[in-house]
Amino acid sequence: MQNSIRDKKSVIYLIINKPVKDAVKIQCMFSSIAPRYDLLNRLLSFGRDRCWRKFAVNQLPRTDNAVFLDVATGTGDIALEIIKQHSGNTKVTGVDFSSQMLELGRKKIANLGWQERIDLRHGDANSLPFEDNTFDGAIIAFGIRNLPDYKRGLQEMTRVIKDNASVVILEFTNIKNRSFGKFYHLYLTKVLPLIGEIISGRKGAYRYLSRSVLDFPETEELKAIMLEAGLREVKYYLLTFGVVAVHVGIK
Ligand SMILES: C[S@@+](CC[C@H](N)C(=O)[O-])C[C@H]1O[C@@H](n2cnc3c(N)ncnc32)[C@H](O)[C@@H]1O
Numbered sequence: 001m002q003n004s005i006r007d008k009k010s011v012i013y014l015i016i017n018k019p020v021k022d023a024v025k026i027q028c029m030f031s032s033i034a035p036r037y038d039l040l041n042r043l044l045s046f047g048r049d050r051c052w053r054k055f056a057v058n059q060l061p062r063t064d065n066a067v068f069l070d071v072a073t074g075t076g077d078i079a080l081e082i083i084k085q086h087s088g089n090t091k092v093t094g095v096d097f098s099s100q101m102l103e104l105g106r107k108k109i110a111n112l113g114w115q116e117r118i119d120l121r122h123g124d125a126n127s128l129p130f131e132d133n134t135f136d137g138a139i140i141a142f143g144i145r146n147l148p149d150y151k152r153g154l155q156e157m158t159r160v161i162k163d164n165a166s167v168v169i170l171e172f173t174n175i176k177n178r179s180f181g182k183f184y185h186l187y188l189t190k191v192l193p194l195i196g197e198i199i200s201g202r203k204g205a206y207r208y209l210s211r212s213v214l215d216f217p218e219t220e221e222l223k224a225i226m227l228e229a230g231l232r233e234v235k236y237y238l239l240t241f242g243v244v245a246v247h248v249g250i251k
Contacts, residue, residue: 023097023124023126023148026146026208027097027098029202029205029208030074030098030100030101030146031098031099031100031101032100032200032202032205033196033200033202033205033206034075034098034100034101034103034104035100035104035200036199036200036201037074037075037101037104037200038075038077038104039199040195040196040199040200040206041077043195043199044192044195044196044206048239048240048243049077050077051239051240052141052170052239052240052244052246053077053078053081053141053170054081054085055170055237055239055246056078056139056141056168056169056170056246057078057081057082057085057139057168058085059166059168059246059248060082060086060136060137060139060166060168061136061137061165061166062086063136063137064087064089065089065090066086066089066090066091066136066137067090067091067092067093067134067135067136068082068086068090068091068092068093068135068136068137068138068139069092069093069094069095069128069130069134069135069137069138069139069157069160069161070082070092070093070094070095070138070139070140070141071095071125071128071138071139071140071143071153071157072095072096072125072140072141072142072143072144072146073094073095073096073101073102073105073120074096074098074101074105074142074143075101075104075105075108076094076105076106076108076109076118076120077141078094078139078141078170079092079094079105079109079118079120080108080109080112080114080118082139083114083117083118090117091117091118091119092117092118092119093118093119093120093121093130093135094118094119094120094121095120095121095122095123095125095128095129096120096122096123097122097123097124097125099122102120102121102122105120106120125140125143125147125153125156125157126147126148126149126152126153126156127156128156128157128159128160130160131160132159132160133160133161133162133163134160134161134162135160135161135162135165136161136162136165137161137165137166137167137168138157138160138161138165138166138167138168139167139168139169139170140153140157140167140168140169140170140171141169141170141171142170142171142172144169144171145171145172145212145213145215145216146212150217150222150225151225151228151229154167154169154225154226154229154230154231155229155230157229158229158230158231158251161251162251163251164250164251165250165251166231166248166249166250166251167226167231167248167249167251168246168247168248169222169226169245169246169247169248170244170245170246171216171222171244171245171247172213172216172243172244173216173218173219173238173242173243173244173245174213174214174216174218180241184243188210188213188214189210189214192206192209192210193206193207193209193210194206196209219236219238219245219247222236222245222247223235223236223247226247226249227249229249230251231249231250231251232249232250232251233249233250234247234248234249235247235248236248
């Protein structure tokens with residue numbers, strides 16, 4: 001027990017002090033904040049995260065008997081939103097590499113009685129455990145910036161969807177509007193890590209979040225990566241003064 005606490009502390013120390021993108025460290029960090037993840041999402045986004053997810057899910061195709069893939073599903077909020085927006089025959093498979101996140105997601109889904117329609121599985125976004133051309137659409141919300149190779153993750157999502165199906169990405173952006181940009185930068189680098197730390201009790205975890213947002217490609221750059229990954233007709237929408245963007249591309 002003592003050892004596992006020490007391990008977590010040292011992993012978080014490494015995350016704060018080194019600009020690493022090591023899958024094990026990221027996995028450990030998400031597992032450590034899992035119990036407070038949903039609460040912090042609502043608080044830190046001033047409740048906007050629900051609208052962002054709604055908008056992103058709305059970009060998925062409307063297909064009868066569809067099966068969608070939610071990559072980096074976390075506690076399953078996107079999967080739940082898909083079920084809310086789509087008819088009774090639609091199913092969702094969620095994949096994530098944090099068992100703690102998945103466990104909380106499964107409880108939430110079972111409480112709502114939707115376990116027949118949502119299947120959460122352990123898996124890595126860099127090497128998705130599915131056959132080619134399986135899904136009617138794939139979505140990733142606040143997950144892609146954690147991947148070591150964005151293009152590789154997108155190629156994987158593209159591989160597992162059917163022809164003419166779409167990939168949807170919901171992610172934070174680096175804001176362009178200057179005056180709001182300054183406020184946003186301050187919020188992202190100072191306020192958010194502090195609140196995140198107090199509520200999650202995990203030093204440094206939310207500092208990783210701000211750094212990963214600031215390191216993430218600009219919207220046009222992400223569009224280019226999607227095209228390189230094999231998607232076409234890529235477009236994007238900016239929401240809440242450009243705090244987040246929803247990119248959509250077709251296979
Ligand atoms: C910020 S959370 C987003 C969760 C959820 N999509 C949402 O909208 O709230 C990021 C999630 O990505 C997962 N993740 C990060 N890298 C991953 C990878 N390589 N494979 C699978 N899941 C990954 C983390 O475990 C975490 O649950």
